[in-house]
Amino acid sequence: MKKIINDPSAVVADALRGVEAAHPELKVDHANKVIYRGDSPRGGKVGIISGGGSGHEPLHGGFVGLGMLDAACAGEVFTSPVPDQMVAATKLVDGGAGVLHVVKNYTGDVLNFEMAAEMAAAETGVEVATVVTDDDVAVQDSTWTAGRRGVGVTVLLEKIAGAAAEQGRGLAEVADIARKVNANGRSMGAALTSCTVPAVGHPTFDLGDGEFELGVGIHGEPGRQRLPLVPARELAELLVEPIVADLPFGSGDGVIAFVNGLGGTPLIELYVLYGEVARILAAHGITVARSLVGPFITSLDMAGASVTLLKVDDEMLGLWDAPVRTPALRWGI
Amino acid sequence: MTNRVTATAIDAWLRAFGRLVADNEDELTRLDAAIGDADHGANMNRGLTAAAAALDELAAGDPPPAAGPRLTKVGMTLISTVGGASGPLFGTFFLRMGTALGDQETPVALAAALRAGLEGVVQRGKAEAGDKTMYDALAPAVEAVEAASADGESLAGALAAASKAADDGCAATVPLVARKGRASYLGERSVGHQDPGATTVSLFFRAALDAGVGSGEAG
Numbered sequence: 001m002k003k004i005i006n007d008p009s010a011v012v013a014d015a016l017r018g019v020e021a022a023h024p025e026l027k028v029d030h031a032n033k034v035i036y037r038g039d040s041p042r043g044g045k046v047g048i049i050s051g052g053g054s055g056h057e058p059l060h061g062g063f064v065g066l067g068m069l070d071a072a073c074a075g076e077v078f079t080s081p082v083p084d085q086m087v088a089a090t091k092l093v094d095g096g097a098g099v100l101h102v103v104k105n106y107t108g109d110v111l112n113f114e115m116a117a118e119m120a121a122a123e124t125g126v127e128v129a130t131v132v133t134d135d136d137v138a139v140q141d142s143t144w145t146a147g148r149r150g151v152g153v154t155v156l157l158e159k160i161a162g163a164a165a166e167q168g169r170g171l172a173e174v175a176d177i178a179r180k181v182n183a184n185g186r187s188m189g190a191a192l193t194s195c196t197v198p199a200v201g202h203p204t205f206d207l208g209d210g211e212f213e214l215g216v217g218i219h220g221e222p223g224r225q226r227l228p229l230v231p232a233r234e235l236a237e238l239l240v241e242p243i244v245a246d247l248p249f250g251s252g253d254g255v256i257a258f259v260n261g262l263g264g265t266p267l268i269e270l271y272v273l274y275g276e277v278a279r280i281l282a283a284h285g286i287t288v289a290r291s292l293v294g295p296f297i298t299s300l301d302m303a304g305a306s307v308t309l310l311k312v313d314d315e316m317l318g319l320w321d322a323p324v325r326t327p328a329l330r331w332g333i
Numbered sequence: 334m335t336n337r338v339t340a341t342a343i344d345a346w347l348r349a350f351g352r353l354v355a356d357n358e359d360e361l362t363r364l365d366a367a368i369g370d371a372d373h374g375a376n377m378n379r380g381l382t383a384a385a386a387a388l389d390e391l392a393a394g395d396p397p398p399a400a401g402p403r404l405t406k407v408g409m410t411l412i413s414t415v416g417g418a419s420g421p422l423f424g425t426f427f428l429r430m431g432t433a434l435g436d437q438e439t440p441v442a443l444a445a446a447l448r449a450g451l452e453g454v455v456q457r458g459k460a461e462a463g464d465k466t467m468y469d470a471l472a473p474a475v476e477a478v479e480a481a482s483a484d485g486e487s488l489a490g491a492l493a494a495a496s497k498a499a500d501d502g503c504a505a506t507v508p509l510v511a512r513k514g515r516a517s518y519l520g521e522r523s524v525g526h527q528d529p530g531a532t533t534v535s536l537f538f539r540a541a542l543d544a545g546v547g548s549g550e551a552g
Contacts, residue, residue, distance in 0.1 A: 108417035
């Protein structure tokens with residue numbers, strides 16, 4: 001294992017010190033591992049918090065700031081934060097208008113956020129609403145699984161719901177918009193390599209030189225299928241077609257097209273992939289209203305990419321275009 | 334006192350559990366890497382290390398608390414330190430077990446406390462038999478303690494039966510298709526791997542034997 005770290009067990013704490021040093025407009029509660037807006041709590045504004053295992057940076061801490069999240073809880077690498085962290089974050093950002101919890105659909109995250117919502121309400125009476133993202137079409141949504149994983153849509157949802165909250169909309173309305181984003185978004189990912197959890201020290205799974213894993217999540221868990229490596233144009237089809245068929249997206253739909261790097265893939269390859277994705281969408285008659293290309297929800301050093309499509313209306317587009325000022329997304333200001 | 338679930342016995346049992354998890358951390362991580370995300374061993378070890386410190390504090394109390402409150406404290410500590418799904422699930426198990434046990438010390442009370450813990454796990458995790466989860470080791474173990482204690486079996490005998498039932502239940506997860514938790518994303522690819530949570534449950538009951546609960550050594 002070659003990593004820029006001091007001690008595998010201190011990676012999260014050390015990274016949070018770096019975040020605090022790099023972004024003076026943010027504050028860090030080191031005891032609870034919470035990154036929050038320096039101007040929290042904002043009276044009368046719905047607070048939005050998220051959180052999850054670390055190793056997906058910039059998700060979620062890199063999305064804290066004006067127009068997006070109010071706070072993010074950092075768990076251990078690939079491990080959900082504990083309820084105490086979400087309770088602390090909820091209290092820090094509660095401006096009296098309620099707090100929205102954005103939760104990716106993983107058993108651990110859902111259980112810990114559920115306990116936290118109960119504890120926070122019991123302790124302070126704060127009104128908490130919860131939205132769970134589950135956009136990964138690689139996982140069958142059935143009673144026989146834990147349900148679809150929350151992946152790329154989470155980034156788009158945090159931006160759009162964050163803008164709605166910034167405009168002063170109420171908790172129920174912000175939560176409704178967030179649910180609408182999740183309902184209209186779908187994702188699919190592929191890995192060219194595994195990833196190495198610092199505390200483990202070796203890759204989570206082995207993948208041969210000529211192979212890739214289709215349908216991976218963001219925790220180094222194996223995917224649905226292992227296939228011989230294919231050119232970008234074929235990979236794009238393997239990622240986009242199941243997404244288009246699932247919602248389904250159709251001719252005349254407008255989308256935000258998001259090509260995401262999983263951490264170990266250079267931007268030049270993401271743009272190769274984006275070009276192929278755009279070609280396929282055009283062939284379907286799907287209009288790309290906005291695009292996002294880059295590593296925004298990662299899996300440590302995993303090489304690979306995911307594609308997320310979000311069917312948008314004018315309201316969602318307006319909220320997407322609204323000003324945002326966070327470490328990882330920043331425009332309109 | 335050998336047939337009683339004393340505070341000292343529970344203390345020794347929980348510490349032995351922590352030692353077994355520490356000794357098997359790499360194995361738990363290996364099992365989790367196959368069908369999950371390779372963090373179960375490290376997470377449980379972190380939580381049980383914190384739990385041992387909490388037990389030290391309780392043991393130094395004047396007077397030291399009964400068995401139930403010690404279990405409850407361990408449950409709270411796991412919820413606050415483990416994370417993932419295991420934190421709330423194992424945490425809820427010990428929380429409910431401790432609340433039900435209180436200051437009772439009979440094998441029948443222990444059986445009822447274990448049942449309360451199991452019900453808490455089901456309520457939170459919504460797992461059923463055959464989902465390839467901790468439930469598949471825990472439920473048979475609880476049933477074994479219930480049956481043995483109802484038959485007037487000694488505490489040590491009941492726990493030996495529980496440990497065997499947990500081991501068997503754990504081994505029986507190997508051919509199953511995971512239907513809950515992160516392993517369920519793999520579908521058929523989860524077949525052939527032993528469930529890490531069930532493995533931790535079997536370590537918990539083995540710890541009772543290691544600690545000599547009911548045999549006099551820890552009573």
